[in-house]
Amino acid sequence: MRVALFLTCVNDTLYPDTGRAVVKLLTRLGVEVDFPMAQTCCGQAHYNTGYRHEAEPLARHFSDVFGEYEAIVTPSGSCGAMVRELYPRMGERARAEGRGNTLAATLAPVIPKTYELTEFLVDVLGVTDVGAYYPHHVTYHPTCHGLRGLGLADRPRRLLQAVKGLELAELPGADECCGFGGTFALKNSDVSAAMGADKVRNAESTGAEVLCAADNSCLMHIGGTMARLSTGMRPVHIAEILASTEEEPAR
Amino acid sequence: MSSRERILGRVQRALADVPPDDTPYDQAIERAYLGEHGNRSVEETVDLLAENLADYRAIVHRTDADELPCLIMRLLAERGPRSVLVPPGLPPEWMSAADATRVHDRAVSTPHELDTVESVVTGCALAIAETGTIVLDGSPDQGRRRITLVPDHHICVVRVPDQVVSSVPQALRRLAPNRPLTWISGPSATSDIELDRVEGVHGPRTLEVVLVSGE
């Protein structure tokens, strides 16, 4: 099977380790991974800040770049939800604005074949034990767009539970938002920081050394808060845990 | 232009996107929800009513028609009211053993007069098992809404199983919308202090429900 890696602009720029981990993991599972170099950004930040019309060219670009692949895999719940949940809505809105069906038709091909990484592993590849080894005490934070947007449910946890050596701790208040929310983190920084601090305190209370999630944007916020609060915990993307093996352990 | 015309005009302009052949009411709503929750025998439904009433702090008694007058007498005697309100159409035998002075509600009775009465005994229109609710509809055995509100102690007699329905949908089908209806689920309560439920505010602080069989 040959899939396109939609890494997302944030991961490409700031978290290349996550991208390398996805490539390593999927390759190990017999999947041929391609990284279309023309990819940029799905337009989520634009869309969610109110700039839907600015997001449209980005969505069309996304469709151009990824349209021909069998499947598109992304290590981000929120960017995955952007394509799956919000691209259809962009098409509908364009129609309601009297701009016809063009946008909807352009975006239609990529919508059903875009998968968040854990979803791709569990639903498409049908695996929960990916042969990973990660001898650490980990707690898992389900990010909002993955949990409520894509309905990832217990897929990430099932994957983590099958990791050799990994001790999984329940995160109190796991379903609560970490407070990132894209531009929310800047526009409402007081509330965002308070939510982040509560999330970090809950994580700390588990005694885990690692907080794991399936979205680096949220982890950037949580990790930044952890550093400011000097907790000694570290944020790690789930792809890096699943890619880790006894032969080639993650840091 | 009257405000009526202005508002209706605004509504019509706001709905310019709605086609004239929009789905009619009877096809627009998919009533895929349940008519009642679970399959229960008649006895089980009555048991569930008793359980849910008690869960919301109503005091539940079970008796039969023969014992009912004595039970009512005892319940009144325990609280020792000087007077008890009775609606005009209450079956006289229900009160045949009671000692307290019977006060009859009259259209001219003032709220202050009602406030001097400690207890009230009524029947009901029906009771809903799933929610632990009794419903009054102002029939002669229930009287005006105020008589079950101002006194602090309400004894409500439910004929089981005839007056018991399982669910809210079943209840609405049996009730007449043009009657003044009061749905009562336990004694008055509030969640206004720290969102925690406390029983006993303005309505009767004691609600006793008598489930009477074999009438």
Add this chain to the structure above:
Amino acid sequence: MSGTFVGMPAFPKAAHEAVHNSTLRGNLRHATHTIRAKRANAVAEVSDWAALREAGKQIKDHTLRHLDRYLVQLEESVTAAGGTVHWAADAEEANRIVTRLVKETGESEVVKVKSMATQEIGLNEALEEEGIRAYETDLAELIVQLGKDRPSHILVPAIHRNRGEIRDIFAREMSEWGRPAPDGLTDTPAELAEAARLHLREKFLRAKVGVSGANFMVAETGTMVVVESEGNGRMCLTLPETLISVVGIEKTVPTWQDLEVFLQTLPRSSTAERMNPYTSMWTGTTNSETADGPQTFHLVLLDNGRTDTLADEVGRQALRCIRCSACLNVCPVYERAGGHAYGSVYPGPIGAILSPQLRGTDSEIDSSLPYASSLCGACYEVCPVAIDIPEVLVHLRERVVEGGQVTREGNKVVLKPAKGHVAERAAMRAARWAFARPGVLRTGQRLASRTRRLHPRSLPGPGKAWSDSRALPALPSEPFRDWWQRTRGGSGKDGGK
């Protein structure tokens, strides 16, 4: 809406105070977490919740799509049952109608059932100006009124007060309004409830005029429904001689049967009960022989921005709201910012989409409300009529930054993009330009990586909002795409085109 909130600062500024008020944070955390778990249990008890939620949404949507027809039908039914229907286009007109109706009775005081609509129009203040005193009788509204405070929650307007604060308010203020609080009043909820019972009883017994809202109005029968817990509603609805109900036009449902949906979803969503203690239903007036309840009934149908909201195809779903407040109770932003920061009687997620639609986005507070959310979606998940609050929030953000056509007081107007978003708009455009050109993105990434040792650990300007509370991520030595090209020889489609 109510004058109480005029001149509110933007949400982030108002929230700043609340976030750092540890008593308030504690009160809100305790209350919302208590009800959250209970609501989840109450909902889990019914196996057909999803079907009930869908039916509730469909009933409300259908009604809204034919609201003109149902309002006329409702008017006919209420009139036929002996009630009188009035129409109020805005708050000022509604207040004028109610004031006139009260004056016609010759009374100078009214007892009130908790009602969002009368809060919204500032009825109490309007009556006060005309020498009419309105007594709030819901326990939480009483706490707010006695404390000269503002409501901060739809269901429990005094949620920001803990039991100790409530005790102090009762002990200090009750004597100003009537019967004083009992000596030695403690802060146990049962004693506080008893104090309210004693304080209000005399007012109920002597009241000649009651003022209420309604949770539902049934068009086919003219039946009004009020859902409550304490019995204060029953007192106000049955003891006075005259009853005036002020109700938003969106509270209409077509049929009697429709109540079977909402009477199951509302109590479980709001107070997390199978059924609330008291529900009153009345249809016009009863005949003088039975004389059960008020012999004069007035219904004031309120627009006040609702038809403008209805005109927006995306935003109109906010009118499905049945005011259960489940969205407030699960909202992480509400929990930390508190209700007052929303500058409206409608706080929380629903307020953030309702206020800017009912009032427009002109003011500082209203244009900031669509941003008062991390779009986490918890509100949508619990909403018993499936209002997609995040969708409407984003839609309203668009209205703020892009402007466009909206309806105000029944007229179509074109809004200009809001001021204060100029830099953001430019940045979004620049980002879109760069993102449409992978080569430009790549050049930027490389530049950032090469200069990474020079990057500061905290940021100036708007970035300060981030770095004050969160460390910046360290930049990697190379972006992923460079690694990919270096190791895979650019096997993918070339991005430099």
